[in-house]
Amino acid sequence: MKILIANISLLPSTESLFDSHDPYTNTRHSSTWDIGIAGDVIEFVRPHTTVPMGAGGRERTPGSEAGEYDKVILGDGRLALPGLVNAHTHLGMTLLRGYGDDLPLMQWLEEKIWPIEAELSADDVYWASLLAIGEMFKAGVTTCGDMYFHMDATAKAIAESGMRASLSRGLQDIGGSGKQGLQEAAALCRNWHNSCRGRVTVMLGPHAPYTCSPEFLRQTFDKAQRLGIPLHIHVAETETEIQEAADNYKTTPLGLLEELGVLDGPVTAAHAVYFSPDDIQLALERDVRIIHCPGSNMKLGSGIAPLPDMLEAGLKIGLGTDSAASNNTLNLWEEMRLSSLIHKAENRNAKVVPAETSLTMATKGGADALHLNKVGKILPGWAADLILVDNKGLHWQPTSDLEASVVYAGGAQDVNLTMAAGRVVYEGGRLTTIDEDRLVYQVQKCAQRLGLC
Ligand SMILES: [Zn+2]
Secondary structure (H helix, E strand, O other), X not given: OEEEXXXXXXOHHHHOOOOOEOOOOOOEOOXXXXXXXXXXXXXXXXXXXXXXXXXXXXXEOOOOOOOOOOEEEEOOOOEEEEOEEEEEEOHHHHHHOOOOOOOOHHHHHHHHHHHHHOOOOHHHHHHHHHHHHHHHHHOOEEEEEEEEOOHHHHHHHHHHHOOEXXXXXXXXXXXXXXXXXHHHHHHHHHHHOOEOOOOEEEEEEEOOOOOOOHHHHHHHHHHHHHHOOOEEEEEOOOHHHHHHHHHHHOOOHHHHHHHOOHHHOOEEEEEOOOOOHHHHHHHHHOOOEEEEOHHXXXXXXXXXXXXXXXXXXXXXXXXXXXXXXXXXXXXXXXXXXXXXXXXXXXXOOOOOOOHXXXXXXXXXXXXXXXXXXXXXXXXXXXXXXXXXXXXXXXHHOOOOOHHHHHHHOOOHHHEEEEEEOOEEEEEOOXXXXXXXXXXXXXXXXXXXXXXXX
């Protein structure tokens, strides 16, 4: 399918990558652009051009009415951004939104989350995943990194909806479930890795150093090596985890992964709240990708990650909401804003984590964290994952710095078109691949059966 998105604005940093001469008149163009989509890839970005259609004074975009495109989207000057990447979440937990609020991580997990998770069926996880995907599409998220169980159900929701995703079967060996989990993870890889024309990829997901024994971590690493896929793991999320690693292994959680040889392969570490300077150096040497989840870390009272130090060291960092049970939304705009604001306050320094950095983390940084290539930028040859944002609202006016306005003034409510892998999945206030009424009905049914509402 060929789509033309005509007459949109771009961020100055994106505009600077392109020749701004009008291809038809060779004069410098005005201020808007056209984007051509072929299949699931961006074909071109070029200055917006119109030609008169004769009587009536109407204008048209060259090529747009010659049957060259299957669909022409009139941007009307709206801002096009790369689709946002929610690099760390647990879609199946979306049914648990609002269940067990205001508790610290371990009490939250042990008393609320783990008991109710034992009740979740594959059907619950399917509808929870679809609920999460619908919420994310409306907020302009086109890619997610997920870790949970009943992952076939999540993969089915991802495949049907059109979202790009990196999926991991969450693994732990406390309670003796490690072997079965590993088998399911291998099956997930066989069935879904690089499926849907590469839109779905798979990682192996050992939950955390505190829920996996060293032997099991080593086993998951060996399995990942054989399957040729990276690991996605929670690391250094709480002070308790740091203390336990020091008591049990005389090192940090990341240091333990290094000692076990796990960092010999590609690893994505979610949270990194308690990374020491040595951990940051180790992560840099081993190219460990980081996912910063400020909303979840704040809500669970876990702490504030040393993001400015990690950025300064040059680590590749994306953003994640974590689950809807610890956030409680999957709104990456909030994570962008939080990741700039909390570190300014924490460091008493307004210059740290500027808006442009948060925006990069929310897009290309997230794709890097998930080991995805050519995702997260509006460039020819890159994935056709993009959103149109209405930046004409009063809260955008006046706009002196567009990137700062996106991060500090914009929000999910300003997204009015979402395209994932070349497919329009949200437009004009409605989801195009998800039946929203049926979704809400099914979600309520699941929640009632589980006694959640
Ligand atoms: Zn998580």
